Amino acid sequence: MMVLLLLSMSFEAMDTPNDGGQSITIIGRDIPTDVKKILVFRRTEKDTVYKQVGFFSLLSMKYTDNDSIKDGEKYFYRLGVVFPESTFYYNITKPAVSTAQWFNRTRAAVLMYLILFSALVLLFIQLAKRNPEGLFIRKIPALDAIDEAIGRSTELGKPTFFVHGLMGITDAGTLAAITLLRRVAKKIAEYDTPLLVTNFDPIVMTASQETVKQAYTEAGRPDAYNEKNIIYLTYEQFGYTAGVDGLMAREKPGAIFLQGYFFAESLILAETGHAVGAIQIAGTTATVQLPFFVAACDYVLIGEELLAASSYIGREPVMLGSVKGSDWGKAVLIFIIGAYVTLGTIAGILMSTGRHTLMHIFEKLVSVF
Amino acid sequence: MHISTNPWVWIAAFLTLAIYSFLYKDNPFYKFAEHLFMGLAIGYGAVILWYTSIIPRLWDPLAHGTSPMRFFLFIPIFIGLLTLGIFSKKFTWVIKYPLAIYIGASAGLSVPVTLEAYIFKQVEGTILTRAMVNNWFLGISNAIMFVGVLTTLVYFFFSKEHEGFLGKSARIGIIFIMVAFGASFGYTVMARISLLIGRMQFLLHDWLGIIK
Numbered sequence: 001m002m003v004l005l006l007l008s009m010s011f012e013a014m015d016t017p018n019d020g021g022q023s024i025t026i027i028g029r030d031i032p033t034d035v036k037k038i039l040v041f042r043r044t045e046k047d048t049v050y051k052q053v054g055f056f057s058l059l060s061m062k063y064t065d066n067d068s069i070k071d072g073e074k075y076f077y078r079l080g081v082v083f084p085e086s087t088f089y090y091n092i093t094k095p096a097v098s099t100a101q102w103f104n105r106t107r108a109a110v111l112m113y114l115i116l117f118s119a120l121v122l123l124f125i126q127l128a129k130r131n132p133e134g135l136f137i138r139k140i141p142a143l144d145a146i147d148e149a150i151g152r153s154t155e156l157g158k159p160t161f162f163v164h165g166l167m168g169i170t171d172a173g174t175l176a177a178i179t180l181l182r183r184v185a186k187k188i189a190e191y192d193t194p195l196l197v198t199n200f201d202p203i204v205m206t207a208s209q210e211t212v213k214q215a216y217t218e219a220g221r222p223d224a225y226n227e228k229n230i231i232y233l234t235y236e237q238f239g240y241t242a243g244v245d246g247l248m249a250r251e252k253p254g255a256i257f258l259q260g261y262f263f264a265e266s267l268i269l270a271e272t273g274h275a276v277g278a279i280q281i282a283g284t285t286a287t288v289q290l291p292f293f294v295a296a297c298d299y300v301l302i303g304e305e306l307l308a309a310s311s312y313i314g315r316e317p318v319m320l321g322s323v324k325g326s327d328w329g330k331a332v333l334i335f336i337i338g339a340y341v342t343l344g345t346i347a348g349i350l351m352s353t354g355r356h357t358l359m360h361i362f363e364k365l366v367s368v369f
Numbered sequence: 370m371h372i373s374t375n376p377w378v379w380i381a382a383f384l385t386l387a388i389y390s391f392l393y394k395d396n397p398f399y400k401f402a403e404h405l406f407m408g409l410a411i412g413y414g415a416v417i418l419w420y421t422s423i424i425p426r427l428w429d430p431l432a433h434g435t436s437p438m439r440f441f442l443f444i445p446i447f448i449g450l451l452t453l454g455i456f457s458k459k460f461t462w463v464i465k466y467p468l469a470i471y472i473g474a475s476a477g478l479s480v481p482v483t484l485e486a487y488i489f490k491q492v493e494g495t496i497l498t499r500a501m502v503n504n505w506f507l508g509i510s511n512a513i514m515f516v517g518v519l520t521t522l523v524y525f526f527f528s529k530e531h532e533g534f535l536g537k538s539a540r541i542g543i544i545f546i547m548v549a550f551g552a553s554f555g556y557t558v559m560a561r562i563s564l565l566i567g568r569m570q571f572l573l574h575d576w577l578g579i580i581k
Contacts (some may be wrong), residue, residue, distance in 0.1 A: 110485050117484075137527045169468065170475030203471070206464060236410030242388070242403040249395035254571055268563075294547075302546065308527045308538040333492060334522055340496040341515050348503070354548035366496055 013077045013096035016064060021071045021100030026063045026079070026092070027054060039080035040065070045095070050078045064067060065090065065145040069098050083212045117329045124328075125321030132315050135324055140309045142281060142299035144259075146180075149279040149298075150187045154252030158278075159194035160184070161253040163244055163269060164209075165260020165284060166237060177259035178204070178211050179310035179319070184257060185212040189219035196251065197230040200240050205232045241265035245272045258282040259295065259306070262289045270296035275367075283309065340365070371578030382576040385568060458474040491518065 008030045016023035028041065038056035040063050043049065056063040056079060069075065070209055072097040081088045103111075128135050153160045167174050181197065188195045197212065199205035209230045216225035233243040245268065248256070256273040258266070258280065266282075266289035273280045274296050282293035283301030293300045301309050304326070311319040343365070347358040372380065387402035427446065430439045448470060454463035495511075495518045523535060524542030531539045573579045 107481070107485065111480055113484060113488070114481060117418070126408075136529070138530050168475075170472055170479070175472075203452075203468065207468065207566060226507065234407045234410040235414040236407075239407045239410030243407050245391065246395065246400065246403045248390070277481070287549075288553055288557065291550035291557070294550055294552065298514075303525075304525045323527055326524055330522050330526060333488065334519055337492055337495050337518060366493070 002142055007153065009081070009090070011077070011079055011090055011092050013075070013092045013094070015096060015098050016102055018104040021098055022066065022069045024065045024069055024075055024077075024096045024098050025075060025097075026056065026065070028061045028079075031061065031081075032083075034083060036082045036084060038063075038082065041077075041080065042067075043076050045074045046078075046092065052080075054290065069101060111327075112330075115323065116293070116332065120328045121322055121325030123321075124165040124324035125317050126211065126318035128320040128324070132317060132320060135320050135321065137308060137312050137323060139312060140301060140305050142283070142301050142305070143312060145279075145281055145299040147187060148182060149255035149257075149281055150184065150191060152279055154191040154193045156245045158254030159196055159251055160171055161244075161248065161251070161256045162195065162197040162279070163256065163258045164199050164201070164204055164208065164242070165258075165262045165286075166265070167201045168201045168263035169207055171261050171285075173259075173261045173283075174201075174204055176307045176310040177283065178207055179313060180210060180257070180259055180306075182211050183313045185215035186219045189216040189221040189224055192221070192224065195229055196242050196247065196253070198240075198247065199230065199232045200277070202232055202235075205230060211244075226356075230291050237263060237265060241268050244269055248272045250274050252276050253278050256280045258284070258293065259301075260284065261286050262293075263291075266290035267296060273297070331341040373576050373578065378576050381571055385572060516541070521545050 009032065010029045011026055012029075013024055013026045028038070031038075038058065039052055040056050041050035042053045042065065053065055053067050054063060058145075065075075074097055076095050077092040078183045079090045079092070081090055124135065150160055161326065162184055164177060164324050165173060169175070185195060195212070197205075199208060209227050212230055213222075213227070215226050216222050221282040233240050236261050240273065248269075249272065253273075253276065256278045258269055258273070259282070262269070262284050263286065266284070266286070270280060270282065270293055280297040280336045281299045281301070282297040282308035284290060284293065285306060287303060290300065290302055307319075309321050309325040340362075343358070343362050347362040350356075373382075384402050384405070387398040390407075409446065428440060430436070431442060448467045451463045451467045454460040475577045482570055495515055520538045520542035522542070523538040524531075526535070526539075529535055570580070574581070
């Protein structure tokens with residue numbers, strides 16, 4: 001009986017599929033249930049003895065060897081199958097060679113959606129280049145508040161604060177915030193009100209300086225631009241928060257723009273702004289922090305509204321095209337979700353009557369994700 | 370009551386109280402703590418960057434490495450040095466190149482990850498499965514989630530005015546968003562309260578020894 005069980009057991013070593021190389025996977029089949037553990041030994045073509053590299057998982061029935069594997073080299077495996085009273089050694093005769101794959105086939109759905117999404121964005125960018133006014137984007141209510149906030153700040157003779165979030169220049173929210181900054185700075189240059197921009201990231205500070213400088217030039221007030229008003233505080237979350245809070249308490253701004261990606265400091269900043277009596281307009285793609293801004297600020301740009309607002313203001317073909325493209329990407333998602341839920345529901349109803357075919361098809365389709 | 374004799378505990382307690390004094394109003398103690406915190410953070414950040422990035426990734430491979438590939442490191446060094454152009458009025462324009470490379474590379478890397486982590490997981494989470502169809506509670510929960518996801522997506526549809534059916538759907542969407550915000554608010558406030566409790570424990574236990 002034992003011999004039969006051992007004969008039916010098999011192992012195969014192969015290159016780990018859909019990876020960047022330097023990995024070999026061993027798969028086991030028909031392993032007897034009374035096996036205690038399986039030791040994995042390995043040698044290269046040059047080696048004469050096997051060395052233990054790990055333990056085979058009896059749960060997943062596989063072992064992935066990432067231990068100093070070199071691509072292109074042949075590896076031989078031996079498995080020590082430990083039974084309660086004996087150990088049986090299984091040699092995998094065929095060597096395994098690790099290679100890197102160009103494509104991860106399990107992520108084909110991501111690629112397909114990426115191609116579709118990129119095509120939509122590129123299409124709308126081209127359309128926007130031809131006729132930017134022809135692409136409609138609905139107005140975000142909070143945008144009207146920008147002028148109102150700066151106007152109020154000017155009337156009170158107080159400065160305006162623009163507080164950047166905690167992410168770097170690569171974050172879409174930060175880029176959108178910089179576009180908004182341009183609009184804010186231009187308005188401020190026209191009203192001749194002091195503007196203070198606080199930065200968490202030195203590269204964002206550099207981009208902000210360039211943006212504000214350009215905005216002041218566009219407003220015909222390059223002389224009013226002062227790069228010392230666009231300041232770097234620190235790269236530490238609560239150090240930055242303490243610094244911004246201190247500035248708010250001392251300068252008493254009339255308007256505060258909290259724009260970008262924020263973390264736990266969101267409520268601390270917004271509360272301090274509220275305490276000094278400033279009109280506050282927040283915008284973030286950090287969904288967890290949005291409730292705090294909703295509670296403590298006068299206007300909030302929720303998530304993607306921040307990106308759409310910057311497109312609405314800028315009317316730049318690339319940004320307009322991105323918003324329009326992502327809009328239609330969302331339409332595709334609504335269609336996919338709707339179609340899947342309808343199919344799943346029908347499959348469920350049919351399954352309750354004993355017909356399983358549609359459910360099997362549905363589950364195959366779900367596995368695409 | 371066993372007041373701590375450890376000077377570091379006293380310093381930490383003083384700084385904690387100095388930061389909390391901001392709740393009353395801006396004052397010299399808060400200013401001191403604020404500037405100390407920011408200064409330390411900048412200094413600490415610079416040292417961390419030096420030892421976790423510049424030394425192991427740049428200096429060690431160039432000074433002690435043997436791989437011919439190490440000379441490729443001069444490419445990022447050159448690109449990085451371009452950012453110093455900001456200090457010269459004549460060469461400010463060169464900073465656009467490292468910025469463009471940095472933004473382009475990061476966006477390219479993050480797009481597929483974002484698609485998979487957010488969009489596909491969201492779609493996957495919204496789709497009914499066999500278990501949800503069999504269990505009425507899961508079925509109803511998923512149906513609510515389905516309506517929530519779709520109407521929320523409609524709210525963030527900017528290409529049409531929110532009027533008629535679209536307007537009503539968007540209205541339902543914003544209700545779902547606000548419910549989610551409420552839940553998130555409550556959850557996070559609880560977490561913040563635990564942070565406050567932690568500080569109070571430090572002051573009353575570690576420093577003053579009033580509580581055990």
